[in-house]
């Protein structure tokens with residue numbers, strides 16, 4: 001990829017004739033679209049009959065686009081195996097938990113672990129890679145599309161066999177599996193790996209170990225398929241490879257992106273939930289640290305399918321979204337989709353151009369994005385996003401644990417987004433980092449909602465603390481073992497020793513009348529909680545009322561040059577939110593966090609680092625305008641005028657770009 005900012009759209013030329021394609025290319029140029037993503041559902045166009053490959057259609061379109069200055073991210077079409085693959089072959093199809101076998105149609109209907117699927121996927125990808133390898137228009141690759149967005153764990157016979165192999169590799173002997181899973185319970189004891197069932201339809205809940213391990217197996221297998229596809233492409237093409245993912249899908253993004261070249265995501269959050277849009281940039285930036293990511297799909301106005309539609313964006317919001325993405329580390333910002341689908345199940349979805357070739361309700365906003373892109377491109381290319389000083393641990397493995405053990409409908413994405421939103425609204429620059437990420441350069445680490453804390457993670461977190469960091473662990477963190485069972489040495493296992501706490505009880509506090517007090521705020525406590533023995537020196541949060549009155553729910557423990565703070569419970573309601581923010585504020589101050597502003601809620605500051613200077617992108621996301629205090633004189637890079645220190649106002653959905661000649665100090 002070249003040194004530029006990409007402004008793109010998903011394109012489906014296989015649905016249109018040559019006249020429309022020519023018209024599309026002309027309009028793309030007028031609109032400022034400089035890249036398209038193509039091919040991800042076009043298997044039957046590329047291989048209409050089994051073994052008959054014909055890539056000429058796409059070669060022609062890629063070349064035409066390139067002659068007009070539009071580059072291509074080429075996709076592999078594996079989410080939609082054609083009828084020749086599926087017809088008469090139920091054994092190749094995805095099987096649901098209740099045993100129902102998928103029929104042909106829609107997408108993701110085949111089992112991605114079936115050996116014949118892998119064989120045909122290898123062949124089609126090999127043919128595409130060979131066919132387009134020398135085309136200058138191809139600047140990148142996307143493997144498949146949104147793995148596991150409609151489906152999760154397949155229960156077919158092929159998966160069953162692979163599951164047994166996976167278990168054998170993981171546990172060695174079935175005796176060790178029996179021990180780890182505690183299979184003496186309910187007479188689950190197995191005499192061989194072949195006897196271990198898939199967690200299919202059952203009268204009541206499965207063993208937690210079985211449910212969670214099957215999810216991890218499925219997540220590893222889909223990443224393995226992705227790696228397999230990437231290695232085929234790499235035989236022919238040096239262009240970087242990605243996959244378009246999301247926090248919502250049944251994948252482990254950390255494993256998935258490990259062997260890919262750049263990270264990308266799809267998001268359709270509406271303005272009411274703009275933190276759920278922003279969280280992606282702060283997370284995907286860190287799946288391939290130091291590399292730009294792409295927003296591979298977002299709507300120009302509203303997401304829709306035959307049976308749903310979202311509210312359209314207000315005018316101006318799309319520009320704010322795009323500015324935020326570029327400022328937070330995106331190289332590409334791409335719509336789903338260019339021309340409205342004329343068929344299929346997503347006909348109502350918003351687009352750049354209608355099916356009849358006219359600008360849509362979002363079109364003027366796309367033009368605004370293009371104007372903004374041109375304006376900020378040199379600034380973005382000369383700077384890099386700043387690493388945050390505060391990180392939040394993000395774990396899709398924890399998502400699997402919470403899916404198995406959801407208590408009262410806990411939703412991993414909603415929980416993490418809620419914590420994120422609190423930090424965001426405090427004006428703190430933040431990173432979401434996967435479990436395996438380096439902790440170098442951070443001052444505060446938040447690790448909420450991670451039931452299983454691995455020894456490896458714990459060792460690194462401990463070192464981070466010894467070197468002066470503040471690690472805030474909880475709520476819900478540490479109470480389960482690797483195999484998703486309860487610790488039997490102490491409630492939180494190894495974490496409990498490291499954190500210097502003694503857990504007396506664990507129980508659900510929701511609606512139990514429990515009130516906790518910390519940082520001068522009293523709030524009801526909820527969720528599955530750990531109660532700590534009161535300790536004059538360590539207790540920071542006291543339980544004032546309830547079953548554990550007089551005990552503690554927040555403890556801090558000094559270790560080396562830093563501190564571990566255990567948050568044993570989830571403060572609830574408005575007071576609880578205030579308490580959490582006070583907690584983060586307290587430890588951020590203690591840790592001397594400097595990447596923080598007083599930006600008003602609904603507006604963000606995205607800091608970037610140039611050579612000896614900083615650039616602040618100040619962007620209003622909520623449409624209400626806002627302000628931030630500028631600590632020193634700056635230069636407004638849009639007008640090249642000096643800006644005085646003090647209050648900087650920002651209008652509805654506006655963005656301002658301020659250069660500050662200061663290397664380190666943020667406020």
Ligand SMILES: [Zn+2]
Pocket residue numbers: 093094095111112113114154155156157158159
């Ligand atoms: Zn399967």
